[in-house]
Amino acid sequence: MLRFIGRRLLEAIPVMLVIVTGTFFMQRFVPGGPFTAEKAVTPEVMHNLEAYYHLNDPLWKQYTDYLWDLCPKRFHPGELAKGLDFKAAFGVDFRPSFKYPNRTVNEIIADKLPVSLELGGWSLLVALGLGLPLGILAAVRRNTWVDYLCSSLAMTGICVPTFVLGPILVLAFAIHTGWFNASGWYGPIDRVLPCLTLGNVYAAYIARLTRGGLLEVLNQDYIRTARAKGASELRVVFRHALRGGLLPVVSFLGPATAGILTGSFVIETIFQIPGLGREFVNSAFNRDYTLVLGTVILYAAMIIILNLAVDVVQVLMNPRHKFE
Amino acid sequence: MKRTALWFAALALGALALSGCGRDGTSPSTTGSVVRISQRNEPEDLDPALASIPDSFFVIRALSEGLVLPTATGPVPGAAERWEVSPDGTTYTFHLREGALWSDGEPVTAEDFIASYRRLLTPSTAAPKAELFYPVRNARDYVAGRITDFTEVGFRAADPRTLVITLERPAPRFLDYAASGPWIPASPGVVARWGRQWTRPGHHVGNGPFVLSEWLPNQRITVTRNPRYWDWASVRLDSIQFVRLDDGESEERAYRAGDIDVTLALPYTKLETYERERPADVHRLELGETRYLSFNTRRPPLDDPRVRQALSLAIDRERIVTDVLRGDQPAAARLLAPALLGSAGSGETPAGPPASGDPAAAARLLAQAGFPGGRGFPRLELSGWSATPVLEAIQAMWRKALGIEVSVSVREARVHVAALRSGAYDIALVTLIPDVADPLAALENFSSSSPGNYPHWSDIGFDKLLAGAASAGTPAQRSAFLFSAEKRLLEAQPLAPLYFNVKIWAMRPAVTGWEEDALWNRTYSHLGLGLPSGPAP
Numbered sequence: 001m002l003r004f005i006g007r008r009l010l011e012a013i014p015v016m017l018v019i020v021t022g023t024f025f026m027q028r029f030v031p032g033g034p035f036t037a038e039k040a041v042t043p044e045v046m047h048n049l050e051a052y053y054h055l056n057d058p059l060w061k062q063y064t065d066y067l068w069d070l071c072p073k074r075f076h077p078g079e080l081a082k083g084l085d086f087k088a089a090f091g092v093d094f095r096p097s098f099k100y101p102n103r104t105v106n107e108i109i110a111d112k113l114p115v116s117l118e119l120g121g122w123s124l125l126v127a128l129g130l131g132l133p134l135g136i137l138a139a140v141r142r143n144t145w146v147d148y149l150c151s152s153l154a155m156t157g158i159c160v161p162t163f164v165l166g167p168i169l170v171l172a173f174a175i176h177t178g179w180f181n182a183s184g185w186y187g188p189i190d191r192v193l194p195c196l197t198l199g200n201v202y203a204a205y206i207a208r209l210t211r212g213g214l215l216e217v218l219n220q221d222y223i224r225t226a227r228a229k230g231a232s233e234l235r236v237v238f239r240h241a242l243r244g245g246l247l248p249v250v251s252f253l254g255p256a257t258a259g260i261l262t263g264s265f266v267i268e269t270i271f272q273i274p275g276l277g278r279e280f281v282n283s284a285f286n287r288d289y290t291l292v293l294g295t296v297i298l299y300a301a302m303i304i305i306l307n308l309a310v311d312v313v314q315v316l317m318n319p320r321h322k323f324e
Numbered sequence: 325m326k327r328t329a330l331w332f333a334a335l336a337l338g339a340l341a342l343s344g345c346g347r348d349g350t351s352p353s354t355t356g357s358v359v360r361i362s363q364r365n366e367p368e369d370l371d372p373a374l375a376s377i378p379d380s381f382f383v384i385r386a387l388s389e390g391l392v393l394p395t396a397t398g399p400v401p402g403a404a405e406r407w408e409v410s411p412d413g414t415t416y417t418f419h420l421r422e423g424a425l426w427s428d429g430e431p432v433t434a435e436d437f438i439a440s441y442r443r444l445l446t447p448s449t450a451a452p453k454a455e456l457f458y459p460v461r462n463a464r465d466y467v468a469g470r471i472t473d474f475t476e477v478g479f480r481a482a483d484p485r486t487l488v489i490t491l492e493r494p495a496p497r498f499l500d501y502a503a504s505g506p507w508i509p510a511s512p513g514v515v516a517r518w519g520r521q522w523t524r525p526g527h528h529v530g531n532g533p534f535v536l537s538e539w540l541p542n543q544r545i546t547v548t549r550n551p552r553y554w555d556w557a558s559v560r561l562d563s564i565q566f567v568r569l570d571d572g573e574s575e576e577r578a579y580r581a582g583d584i585d586v587t588l589a590l591p592y593t594k595l596e597t598y599e600r601e602r603p604a605d606v607h608r609l610e611l612g613e614t615r616y617l618s619f620n621t622r623r624p625p626l627d628d629p630r631v632r633q634a635l636s637l638a639i640d641r642e643r644i645v646t647d648v649l650r651g652d653q654p655a656a657a658r659l660l661a662p663a664l665l666g667s668a669g670s671g672e673t674p675a676g677p678p679a680s681g682d683p684a685a686a687a688r689l690l691a692q693a694g695f696p697g698g699r700g701f702p703r704l705e706l707s708g709w710s711a712t713p714v715l716e717a718i719q720a721m722w723r724k725a726l727g728i729e730v731s732v733s734v735r736e737a738r739v740h741v742a743a744l745r746s747g748a749y750d751i752a753l754v755t756l757i758p759d760v761a762d763p764l765a766a767l768e769n770f771s772s773s774s775p776g777n778y779p780h781w782s783d784i785g786f787d788k789l790l791a792g793a794a795s796a797g798t799p800a801q802r803s804a805f806l807f808s809a810e811k812r813l814l815e816a817q818p819l820a821p822l823y824f825n826v827k828i829w830a831m832r833p834a835v836t837g838w839e840e841d842a843l844w845n846r847t848y849s850h851l852g853l854g855l856p857s858g859p860a861p
Contacts, residue, residue: 032738035452037376039757040745040775042455044447044468052450100366101374102520103541111541167577174581182581183574184567185543269570272578274543278570287738 094294126199135210157204183272214245254310378844388530413494434481439512560852612664636820637686656821663842683725698727781818
């Protein structure tokens with residue numbers, strides 16, 4: 001298993017290099033730069049700005065300088081626990097932001113990533129907590145009103161986009177009843193509406209996948225055997241069927257977790273949550289070259305690691321799969 | 325089963341652990357006298373030298389103040405209690421307040437101001453708004469690195485409380501420059517100690533009515549009353565919170581939910597409802613900004629002034645402001661907004677296009693230019709950077725009055741500006757946003773060498789008139805030059821002014837003493853909360 005993980009991590013290096021290179025050059029060819037504003041700056045000022053950020057250097061030099069700053073130069077993962085400082089932990093320097101002169105991209109990530117992770121973590125719990133029971137219930141009571149109710153709920157969840165559900169929840173529970181704040185991310189109560197909104201869509205998918213996976217398994221011979229041996233229905237479902245039935249859900253969890261973490265932009269905007277997703281999208285509008293690169297690299301690394309984790313979990317859950 | 329359960333437990337634990345990383349704060353408090361103001365753009369920095377957007381100065385002006393303060397009626401004393409101007413108009417002597425202190429207890433001296441300005445003008449600081457110092461002798465050369473000795477720049481401390489500023493040439497509007505945001509000082513000792521991080525809470529030191537007590541990036545900035553402020557007795561609030569909200573919609577929701585007291589702008593779709601249901605909350609302020617159509621004069625047929633005039637005359641500006649924008653913005657018959665000109669704007673105005681347009685004259689002009697009834701007119705592109713129905717309205721007016729078809733395209737903001745600069749567009753909707761209330765600076769955008777000359781229009785006569793205004797001996801002569809320059813611009817029509825922007829925002833009736841001028845400059849020392857005239861909804 002360690003060999004498998006090691007090899008996959010080695011394979012990730014060229015992938016990351018392609019991502020960094022592509023992002024670096026693509027954003028330079030987009031019209032407009034970090035200092036493009038409707039109110040133009042004078043030529044002297046533009047010159048000084050470009051000199052300060054080394055934008056006057058040849059592009060290849062800017063690229064190689066950046067790559068060097070990016071290269072891990074040490075390995076103290078323990079430092080991460082102290083505040084997600086990638087520079088202290090690995091010597092990875094994402095450089096100062098173009099838009100926010102007094103902050104570095106490392107600082108912005110350290111500040112915003114935990115917020116997105118928290119939002120994503122709770123949302124994932126909502127998704128699993130709602131999706132799994134609904135799916136199991138629907139599968140066990142197949143073709144009864146319970147199944148139809150659960151399945152329609154799931155379908156509705158998939159069909160209602162977050163940018164519709166979010167404002168509706170705000171209207172109902174913040175403006176109308178006043179139970180929650182309409183926006184912000186201050187106390188635990190501010191977690192409720194965003195996490196429900198974001199978790200809802202994934203809960204719906206999980207419910208459908210669980211139902212489908214479970215139904216397939218429930219028709220198999222070994223389930224019949226289990227029943228024939230006199231196992232209770234509860235035992236059949238939870239002990240024998242669920243393990244196989246959840247495989248599709250587990251393969252979905254990898255991309256879903258990545259999606260929840262990187263795709264939280266809409267939720268962060270609706271509820272004004274100071275997370276990394278909002279920084280990411282705004283950085284593209286601001287042409288904040290270093291912040292764009294920093295977030296892209298981080299997201300890419302997260303997706304690679306999550307996919308790897310899913311593969312490992314799948315092998316552990318299904319003995320027919322092997323590490324290869 | 326056991327292993328499965330284990331994995332799920334691990335997953336759940338992981339999620340919990342991640343969630344533990346988040347910060348726990350308190351929700352926006354409403355106790356004490358606090359006014360919560362929507363902050364639509366995160367300040368790039370709270371350093372007056374490095375900030376460039378008005379939104380940054382919204383916060384900076386609560387924390388520090390310059391020599392003079394901008395108000396709707398012109399500059400008033402700030403850190404300087406009075407000043408004298410030399411008879412030739414080139415030397416300004418500012419007298420700082422006695423006993424004025426920074427928030428760390430250090431005295432505010434003339435040297436502090438000079439050190440701030442020196443830092444701002446130093447090329448390696450790369451201050452984006454250094455331009456606002458160009459009226460000062462040799463400031464531009466220092467920014468460009470052509471001179472390196474700062475003593476040659478027109479700043480001198482006659483004594484710790486007297487700052488003498490020498491200008492390149494008489495500048496009647498100089499006080500407006502001195503009132504602009506970048507002229508706000510930064511304590512040199514604090515800057516030296518912390519470098520670019522001096523603006524963090526705990527490091528920040530200012531000379532304004534409030535001190536920085538919290539800065540959660542992209543979330544909230546809190547400032548609290550500064551007991552060392554020279555006029556602290558008249559400051560009525562305990563604190564101000566600047567709450568970060570991305571757009572008009574979330575801002576409006578937050579206002580309705582009672583999370584904020586002041587918005588930046590009401591979405592125009594909500595305007596009617598607000599005016600009907602809570603008229604006391606709706607406020608209007610005419611701005612010094614002009615929305616105009618920029619014609620790319622390098623591209624035929626727009627190189628023909630008759631075509632540009634025809635396009636401008638075919639627009640019914642009255643209908644755009646009443647039916648499309650529904651905000652009663654003043655239709656623009658000239659380039660410079662009345663709110664920008666202030667008292668100087670009274671008197672004769674250069675004649676521009678009539679507010680309701682003149683379709684018949686427009687059609688005649690277009691026929692003279694070789695396109696009778698719009699026949700043979702190429703399909704041009706009308707572009708803007710925010711989706712606004714104004715573009716479609718103009719498209720329809722041109723179709724009806726001139727029989728021509730244009731396509732409308734909305735581009736991402738910086739793509740739009742890059743196209744304006746490089747001349748890769750046909751006709752574009754642009755906003756003229758002056759930094760200071762100086763008509764000369766606004767008109768200079770359209771001089772041949774200006775980077776803000778989006779029509780790419782070059783007219784020697786116009787440039788000469790501006791040069792004449794810059795070196796005019798008396799304010800009257802200067803006004804005459806500026807008047808002729810604007811007239812010439814309107815005759816050649818490289819651009820068609822449409823309307824002057826109006827800021828329409830929501831503010832709770834309990835909020836009093838809101839002070840803001842036509843260029844987004846705010847001061848907060850008189851901001852307060854009146855006796856609640858009713859419970860906040």
